[in-house]
Amino acid sequence: MNLLELNRIGHAFFGRTVLQGISLGVARQEIVALIGPSGSGKSTLAHIAAGLVDPREGRIIRRYLRHAMVFQDPRLMPWATAADNIGFPLRLARVPRGMRRRLVADAALRAGLLPEDLGKYPSELSGGMRQRAAIARALATDPDFIYFDEPFTALDVALKRRMQDLVIEAAASARFAALFITHDLLEAIRISHRILVLDAGGRGIAGERLIPGNPGSRDDQAVFALRQDYLAADPLFAHIHDIDERLRP
Amino acid sequence: MNLFAASLDRLARLGRFLWSAWAGLAGLALIGALWQAGHEAYGDFILTAPLDTLAAAARLLHEGRAQDLLALTTARALAGFGLCALIGTAAGVAAGYSPATLRLSRPVLTLLLGVPPIAWIVLAMIWFGPSDMTVAVTILISATPLVFVGAVEGVVTRDRGLDDMAQVFGAGPVRRFLFVSARQISAQLFPALILALGSAFKVAIMAELLANAGGVGGALERARAMLDIAEALAWVSLAVAALIAVEYMLIRPVRAELERWREAAAPWGVKR
Numbered sequence: 135m136n137l138l139e140l141n142r143i144g145h146a147f148f149g150r151t152v153l154q155g156i157s158l159g160v161a162r163q164e165i166v167a168l169i170g171p172s173g174s175g176k177s178t179l180a181h182i183a184a185g186l187v188d189p190r191e192g193r194i195i196r197r198y199l200r201h202a203m204v205f206q207d208p209r210l211m212p213w214a215t216a217a218d219n220i221g222f223p224l225r226l227a228r229v230p231r232g233m234r235r236r237l238v239a240d241a242a243l244r245a246g247l248l249p250e251d252l253g254k255y256p257s258e259l260s261g262g263m264r265q266r267a268a269i270a271r272a273l274a275t276d277p278d279f280i281y282f283d284e285p286f287t288a289l290d291v292a293l294k295r296r297m298q299d300l301v302i303e304a305a306a307s308a309r310f311a312a313l314f315i316t317h318d319l320l321e322a323i324r325i326s327h328r329i330l331v332l333d334a335g336g337r338g339i340a341g342e343r344l345i346p347g348n349p350g351s352r353d354d355q356a357v358f359a360l361r362q363d364y365l366a367a368d369p370l371f372a373h374i375h376d377i378d379e380r381l382r383p
Numbered sequence: 384m385n386l387f388a389a390s391l392d393r394l395a396r397l398g399r400f401l402w403s404a405w406a407g408l409a410g411l412a413l414i415g416a417l418w419q420a421g422h423e424a425y426g427d428f429i430l431t432a433p434l435d436t437l438a439a440a441a442r443l444l445h446e447g448r449a450q451d452l453l454a455l456t457t458a459r460a461l462a463g464f465g466l467c468a469l470i471g472t473a474a475g476v477a478a479g480y481s482p483a484t485l486r487l488s489r490p491v492l493t494l495l496l497g498v499p500p501i502a503w504i505v506l507a508m509i510w511f512g513p514s515d516m517t518v519a520v521t522i523l524i525s526a527t528p529l530v531f532v533g534a535v536e537g538v539v540t541r542d543r544g545l546d547d548m549a550q551v552f553g554a555g556p557v558r559r560f561l562f563v564s565a566r567q568i569s570a571q572l573f574p575a576l577i578l579a580l581g582s583a584f585k586v587a588i589m590a591e592l593l594a595n596a597g598g599v600g601g602a603l604e605r606a607r608a609m610l611d612i613a614e615a616l617a618w619v620s621l622a623v624a625a626l627i628a629v630e631y632m633l634i635r636p637v638r639a640e641l642e643r644w645r646e647a648a649a650p651w652g653v654k655r
């Protein structure tokens with residue numbers, strides 16, 4: 135039984151069709167990567183799945199209990215400390231203050247934030263620390279489904295790797311399922327069980343590939359080799375890097 | 384422990400605030416010096432010396448009548464300000480969320496801002512006679528557009544990404560507004576409220592003077608009739624002092640509490 139199911143989702147902004155006939159499913163504790171070039175409608179799809187945007191057509195079935203989302207930009211409230219930002223979903227869920235503090239400390243620890251960072255405002259944190267806070271905020275309510283919308287695109291390569299490891303570890307220990315959107319094939323291979331490729335024009339899912347092994351247990355060599363393999367020989371990935379979104383109608 | 388740190392932080396901010404008062408005092412001293420120079424150039428009859436004015440103000444306060452008049456004017460200004468803050472904020476927030484209302488309100492706003500306050504005073508005098516109502520209505524009409532524009536700006540320029548974030552984590556429209564939007568709106572609203580408060584005092588005195596409704600305006604009118612420049616200047620100083628007192632007792636503390644994060648965002652050395 136899938137935790138999330140999208141059936142023939144279609145959407146248009148001001149009459150311009152962005153998505154058409156998208157169907158996909160995410161199973162319990164499964165990390166599904168969705169890749170596609172910039173402007174192909176990935177964010178729109180995630181927003182539709184999470185209920186932020188009402189699709190023009192199609193059906194969404196959510197069987198999870200609670201979801202969270204990590205956006206491309208951290209989206210922290212600048213007037214609240216890191217602790218208050220991380221605790222925001224708990225506050226919305228009306229978790230009592232004392233328990234909230236404990237859960238915040240726990241989530242921050244799992245996201246690799248130091249206790250002394252918790253009292254700082256977002257403007258006092260570095261870019262990586264802010265994204266860690268955003269991840270901690272997503273982990274705080276112990277959701278069983280998390281949407282990631284290109285969360286690490288703005289980070290440098292080394293930091294990106296550390297963040298990916300963090301998500302892999304968190305997924306293994308907290309056992310959430312995730313729809314992980316990215317346009318980085320290497321990231322998709324490292325993090326997920328299964329890769330879906332969105333059609334460059336948003337017209338359906340172009341195809342999917344199961345990644346052998348479990349995230350976290352794959353060694354770097356195999357990951358790089360698979361990526362090379364996909365880019366050189368697999369027609370499904372032939373166009374993921376060379377699409378210019380300005381050419382779209 | 385936590386409480387201790389919090390009170391220490393508050394104490395530090397109070398200290399910085401008091402320290403900044405020295406800068407304000409220096410500015411006042413500069414004005415005093417220019418005033419004194421003007422007095423020495425033009426004589427007592429045009430511009431009373433600053434110290435004499437202070438003495439006159441002290442005398443007015445000492446005689447007891449001044450307190451009542453200042454209280455009357457301040458109460459009127461605050462009543463008008465409260466009304467305009469309430470109506471302006473509510474209308475501005477509503478208009479900010481509804482583009483159609485905003486489009487409708489733009490020409491109304493231009494019209495309201497285009498009419499000089501003096502015209503409203505004349506109209507209000509005709510409608511309400513020399514009463515509190517005249518003063519309140521004049522303040523309301525002349526200061527509300529300011530607050531309205533501030534609230535609209537706050538709603539329109541808010542970070543919609545934060546709205547989405549709150550919605551993803553389960554906040555409905557009401558809690559999205561209370562937890563996420565209200566804070567952003569207040570950042571735009573406070574400068575407008577401070578302007579509106581100043582404008583409320585000025586308009587209150589003007590309306591009192593023209594409508595012969597007593598208060599500081601009435602006292603100013605009597606000083607004018609008797610050509611008592613020292614007393615006129617004394618009343619002006621007292622009114623300004625009242626405005627500053629209200630602003631620093633009422634609005635600044637609330638704002639400082641809400642905008643602590645801005646201070647944290649300022650780089651070292653920029654903290655004032």
Ligand SMILES: Nc1ncnc2c1ncn2[C@@H]1O[C@H](COP(=O)(O)OP(=O)(O)O)[C@@H](O)[C@H]1O
Nearest residue numbers: 147148152170171172173174175176177178179
């Ligand atoms: N709120 C919006 N209003 C109008 N057009 C939008 C909006 N959001 C996205 N789009 C358009 O939809 C298309 C897909 O956008 P998006 O889902 O952000 O793509 P991706 O995340 O894959 O880069 C783009 O062409 C973009 O311009």
Ligand SMILES: [Mg+2]
Nearest residue numbers: 176177178284
């Ligand atoms: Mg996107």
